[in-house]
Amino acid sequence: xxxxxxxxxxxxxxxxxxxxxxxxxxxxxxxxxxxxxxxxxxxxxxxxxxxxxxxxxxxxxxxxxxxxxxxxxxxxxxxxxxxxxxxxxxxxxxxxxxxxxxxxxxxxxxxxxxxxxxxxxxxxxxxxxxxxxxxxxxxxxxxxxxxxxxxxxxxxxxxxxxxxxxxxxxxxxxxxxxxxxxxxxxxxxxxxxxxxxxxxxxxxxxxxxxxxxxxxxxxxxxxxxxxxxxxxxxxxxxxxxxxxxxxxxxxxxxxxxxxxxxxxxxxxxxxxxxxxxxxxxxxxxxxxxxxxxxxxxxxxxxxxxxxxxxxxxxxxxxxxxxxxxxxxxxxxxxxxxxxxxxxxxxxxxxxxxxxxxxxxxxxxxxxxxxxxxxxxxxxxxxxxx
Numbered sequence: 305x306x307x308x309x310x311x312x313x314x315x316x317x318x319x320x321x322x323x324x325x326x327x328x329x330x331x332x333x334x335x336x337x338x339x340x341x342x343x344x345x346x347x348x349x350x351x352x353x354x355x356x357x358x359x360x361x362x363x364x365x366x367x368x369x370x371x372x373x374x375x376x377x378x379x380x381x382x383x384x385x386x387x388x389x390x391x392x393x394x395x396x397x398x399x400x401x402x403x404x405x406x407x408x409x410x411x412x413x414x415x416x417x418x419x420x421x422x423x424x425x426x427x428x429x430x431x432x433x434x435x436x437x438x439x440x441x442x443x444x445x446x447x448x449x450x451x452x453x454x455x456x457x458x459x460x461x462x463x464x465x466x467x468x469x470x471x472x473x474x475x476x477x478x479x480x481x482x483x484x485x486x487x488x489x490x491x492x493x494x495x496x497x498x499x500x501x502x503x504x505x506x507x508x509x510x511x512x513x514x515x516x517x518x519x520x521x522x523x524x525x526x527x528x529x530x531x532x533x534x535x536x537x538x539x540x541x542x543x544x545x546x547x548x549x550x551x552x553x554x555x556x557x558x559x560x561x562x563x564x565x566x567x568x569x570x571x572x573x574x575x576x577x578x579x580x581x582x583x584x585x586x587x588x589x590x591x592x593x594x595x596x597x598x599x600x601x602x603x604x605x606x607x608x609x610x611x612x613x614x615x616x617x618x619x620x621x622x623x624x625x626x627x628x629x630x631x632x633x634x635x636x637x638x639x640x641x642x643x644x645x646x647x648x649x650x651x652x653x654x655x656x657x658x659x660x661x662x663x664x665x666x667x668x669x670x671x672x673x674x675x676x677x678x679x680x681x682x683x684x685x686x687x688x689x
Contacts, residue, residue, distance in 0.1 A: 306523075313337040314621055315344030316530040320498075322523035329521055332366075332495055334625035338618065339537040345527050346618075347466045347496055348625040353593055353612035354392050354465075355645045356625060357585060360601040360612055366520070367399035370493050373518040374404060374461070381459040381489065384412035387476070388556065389464040390419060390440065391616065395593035397463040398556060400493060402563055413453045416556040417442050417476075418591060420636065423546040425558065428483060430475040439541060442476065444483070445559025454559055458488045466496040468525065470507045477511045489514050496521045537619040542638045550636060550661040553683040555594065564594070565684035567602045574656070574679070574686075575606050582653040587644065587676070588614040589635055589659045589667075595681045596658040611650055615642045615670075632673065635659060635666040642666075647674075663689040 307329075308321045315337040322329050334356065336346040348355050351366045386404070388397015394416050401414040417440045428442040445451040460480065462473055473492060481487055490513050497519035499507075508515055554560060578584065584603060588596035593614045600610035617640055620626050630644040647655075655676040659667060663678060667689070671678045680689035 311335045311624070313345055314530065314623055315533045315535075317528045318345045319526045319528075320523055321525070322521060324521050324523075332521060336624050336626045337621040339535055339621055340619060341535045343527075344529055344533070344535075346620060349465050349495055351495070352392065352465050353395055353588070353597060354614050354616060355618070355620065357611040357613045357646060357649050360597050360604050360610060363395065363399060363597055363612065364601070366396070366495065367403040369520055370400050370463075370495075370518070371403045371407060373520075374400075374491065374493060375407065377491075377516060377518070379410075379459065382411060383453050383457040384410060384459045384461055385454055385457040386412060386414045386461045386463060387442065388414070388416040389462070389472070390417045391591040392618075393463055393465045394556070394591045395588070395597055395612075395614075396465055396495070398564070398594040399597070400463050405563060411453060411561075413445065413450050413457075413559050413561045414556055415442060415445065415454065415559045416591065418557050419542040420547040420550075420557075420591075421542070421544050422548050422557070428476075428479045430472070430479045442480070443558055446554070447559065447561075450559040450561045453561065455484050456486045457484065458486055459491065460487055460489070461491045461493060463493045465494060466498065467492065467494045467519075468498045470499050470503050474507055474510050477513060481511070481513070487513065489516070491516045491518060494519045498523055498525050500524050538641055540617045540619070540640045542636070542640075545637065547636060552660065553681065555592070555660070555681075564598070567598050567686060570686045571599065571602050571606070573688075574677070575603060575608070577677070578608060578654055580607055581609055583609045583611070583650060585611050585613060585647070585650070585652045585655045587655060587657045587674075588612070589657070589661070590615055590617070590642070592658070592660045592681075595660075599656070599658050599679065599686065611652070613644065613646070615644050617642055619643070620645060630673070632670050633666040635661050635664055635670070637664070644670075644674075659689070
């Protein structure tokens with residue numbers, strides 16, 4: 305049964321109207337206040353593994369639910385491009401893509417947007433205007449076969465956790481159209497869709513493309529800012545230095561057209577360090593969330609109680625769904641503050657950081673501070689770092 309609710313946040317008043325039941329909504333979403341004058345609220349997903357810990361099983365269920373929605377519509381397409389939106393929905397994007405790939409025989413590639421600049425790689429440049437960090441890149445795939453599908457796909461599947469204005473997708477679709485004249489259809493998949501009919505119709509007009517909307521939850525919202533609240537968030541834009549030396553594999557930034565390498569059999573050395581049924585938190589870094597999910601899944605299969613979460617540059621206030629925040633420098637050489645929220649939700653027996661970058665001073669500090677073990681993913685292989 306649909307419901308409405310008003311949430312009092314330090315930054316203002318958030319009113320929502322949801323088309324599904326309140327029990328279903330509460331399974332997926334909670335609320336928080338963002339330290340961002342452009343948008344003082346946040347819908348905190350409970351299955352995204354970003355700002356709130358969740359189990360790999362919860363993540364996997366959401367992937368299957370979204371793919372079921374995708375498979376239930378008439379596709380009529382031969383070539384697909386899936387794009388996961390950084391930084392929050394990179395695991396969601398890859399999870400949906402891999403689940404779809406396993407269930408179909410269609411030809412598709414996956415790319416993720418990223419905030420990191422890479423020399424010598426052509427990109428589609430666009431902005432997420434409401435974000436705390438607005439600059440994004442969408443790189444053209446480096447592999448010729450993947451690039452061919454990317455440049456000529458008739459269907460574009462955009463994946464994000466929450467959609468409110470649709471402006472980011474308008475910017476992205478119009479930028480991508482310049483590269484791919486064969487695009488005929490866009491499908492937008494999300495956990496929560498808060499766009500109204502007028503917004504969706506305007507997006508079709510602004511892009512000139514037929515857009516299909518799929519989500520587990522839908523509704524609308526209204527936010528009234530608190531004029532007395534003083535925002536003080538630091539700047540969190542990435543610098544324009546090339547970050548190629550930080551990445552040792554292609555996990556979506558440069559386009560992929562197959563499943564990521566399996567971790568089966570790679571974690572015996574790690575599992576031997578923990579008691580049976582230990583509660584383990586797998587922490588991804590920034591955009592690099594999906595491998596934390598894969599490690600957590602493998603350890604869950606071995607009998608451990610695993611949870612997944614990620615560091616983030618998103619400045620969120622302690623209130624409502626956000627119980628605590630750990631603060632440290634980022635490990636991508638941007639010299640900006642990063643956060644790890646809600647480490648107090650579960651009493652963990654051990655924390656494991658899963659990262660792609662070399663183990664620099666930021667990771668050394670975070671590993672020591674959390675009393676964690678750290679794993680680096682090196683071209684799809686797991687190794688202690």
